[in-house]
Amino acid sequence: MTKEEIIDAIKQMNVVELADVVKALEEEFGVSAA
Structure with missing residues (x-):
């Protein structure tokens, strides 16, 4: 999958x-995007 897709x-x-x-x-990578 490309970035555009x-x-x-x-x-x-x-x-x-x-x-x-x-x-x-967030759950998958254990991070918060907030």
């Missing part, structure tokens, strides 16, 4: 989906 996928998401993605990434 990832950005396109993100643009198609709504706010709730994006929040879920951020939360999942």
